[in-house]
Amino acid sequence: MNERKENKTIELWEIDGLIERYRGKEGVLIPLLQDVQDMYGYVPEEAVKKISKELSIYPVKAYEVLTFYSQFHLRPRGRHTIKVCQGTACHVMGGREILNYFSEKLGVNTGGTTSDGMFSLERVACLGCCGIAPVVVIDDKFYGRVTVKKIDKILHKYREEADR
Numbered sequence: 830m831n832e833r834k835e836n837k838t839i840e841l842w843e844i845d846g847l848i849e850r851y852r853g854k855e856g857v858l859i860p861l862l863q864d865v866q867d868m869y870g871y872v873p874e875e876a877v878k879k880i881s882k883e884l885s886i887y888p889v890k891a892y893e894v895l896t897f898y899s900q901f902h903l904r905p906r907g908r909h910t911i912k913v914c915q916g917t918a919c920h921v922m923g924g925r926e927i928l929n930y931f932s933e934k935l936g937v938n939t940g941g942t943t944s945d946g947m948f949s950l951e952r953v954a955c956l957g958c959c960g961i962a963p964v965v966v967i968d969d970k971f972y973g974r975v976t977v978k979k980i981d982k983i984l985h986k987y988r989e990e991a992d993r
């Protein structure tokens with residue numbers, strides 16, 4: 830896996846390198862797009878154009894894949910990804926309010942990224958730990974029984990860490 834770029838500069842020669850890895854193989858579109866996303870944190874338009882040309886496919890075919898699988902992102906992502914569970918148990922325990930509060934505090938809609946590039950906000954289906962609903966995951970860290978007060982503390986902690 831490649832190291833993700835923080836500055837989002839797209840270097841087409843790097844994409845050439847990825848394409849080279851799969852040259853002559855079948856069914857390479859998805860792994861190639863995954864590699865691009867690993868590298869940049871999203872799949873830039875330039876990469877889609879380049880890959881489509883190299884694989885002799887229409888860009889729309891690549892976009893079909895990119896929009897079908899929720900793992901793919903077409904825009905730069907925030908440094909941290911906040912996923913707010915909207916499964917049944919979390920919904921009952923106030924998951925919608927939690928999502929709305931994050932949205933209000935961060936000034937972004939679901940699927941968006943804050944203007945400082947710090948957070949991306951997403952909604953997800955059941956995360957498999959309904960016993961601690963409502964649940965929020967930030968990157969790989971799980972937060973259970975989340976309340977509005979807890980959100981303030983959590984966001985403060987991430988901002989403080991970023992300032993160090």
Ligand code: FES
Nearest residue numbers: 914916919955956
């Ligand atoms: S519904 Fe949220 S963890 Fe199951």
